[in-house]
Amino acid sequence: MGSARLIEIKQYYSTILNNTRDMFVYLPASYDQEEHRRYPVLYMHDGQHVFFADHKGESWDVHQTVDRLVAEGKMQEIIVVAIAHVEDARIAEYMHANPDGHNVFNTANQGELYEQFLVQEVKPYMDREYRTLAGKEHTALMGSSAGGLVSYNIGFRQSETFGMIGALCPFFVSVEPNTMEARWLSRVYTEKKDLKIWIDVGDAEGFTVMEQHVRHVVDVLVQIGYEPGKDLMYYYAVGSGHSQKDWAARVQAPLLYFFGDIGKPVDVDLHGPDIIGIQGPKRALNPIVRFDSGFMMTDIHATYEVADSELLAVAADGTLAPRQSGQTSVTYVRQQLRASKDMAVVPYVSDTATVDIYVKVPDYTPRTDSLYAGIELPMIDEGLYGGRFEVPREMSFEFRISRGLGKHETDRNGHEVPYRQFTVTDGLELHYEVEHWVDLIVSKGDDNEA
Structure with missing residues (x-):
């Protein structure tokens, strides 16, 4: 058997969008030897990050x-088609018509045209040029952030073409941090389609993508008939931010779900709050179940045992219903798997906490x-x-300090620094110092985008 290979299609022209972009095609190892064999296809957005790192950040390394x-x-051989975004058109192309008429990004939303580009131009070209299995049951569409949003939209609008949808950290809502105003960027579909859906979100994405909005969409999917663990998989990723490294770390899960076993x-880990208020923000448990294949998901159709049921009830989807103050423990039960967590129920927990953040920058930093x-x-x-900032309690952030797109911090030698991370708790005070800026060494782009 040969080895898998990557093919670059330079400057593919779209009549529908009237622009050009590169596309990258991964062909499986057996492709040249088994000349009559056809393969399932995974289409991915933001194609320049699927197989390679570039000036805007790391790679998903999907081929690896x-x-x-x-x-x-663990999975069958597939073809992967990575469709690069066009730099100045990315947000416009990944946004369908806004349900509330908001023009959050001052762009003309072109999601419907991008959808036509995929269905009428890209997919027919790939089906013609390569030995694909063209049916919807063999065809997946996946992306992250705005690419996760456009995957969700196209999945429900074009479910006769795409049978599997991967929406990683989908950018459903734009949140204004100072006022916490939430502006929905997408309609939420309420008619069930014949789709297998993978949807996830990280717990350290801050205001970029918030779990409550993703979880609302997941809850609606369940209400309209999707069955968790069957045609719907949800994963609330602990310690995960909003970058290619985070998506690369879990891309095996949707790949196994769509194309494998x-x-x-x-194993199971039970995550969630240590303290829940009878009055205060609604909270839920996050039982992360791991499989022998490397697959993982959050179980949102679970069984729980509460040591003192007079204090607390837990719904199958993990939602906590505190009743009386006191200490108790909750145990997740699934066949032979068990995981427990101690919890305190108190009369009141505030929605927000204050955090003090200070950043010192080098004296040669351009004024901003x-x-x-x-x-x-x-x-x-x-x-x-x-x-000093008032921030939702226990919200987590992962980031590199930046002055704007393409202007994030590095060390003194120009090497990337580790991502910083914090979780909001009462009285948190943070002091950071920037050593150097990447754009003052060589002009580059940012790695943390929607």
């Missing part, structure tokens, strides 16, 4: 994950009114940014 899963006998559950450090920080004084 597919190679590994195929070699381990998820295997058997072997604000920095981004998970939260937008105004300038306090020359070389110092920050202040």
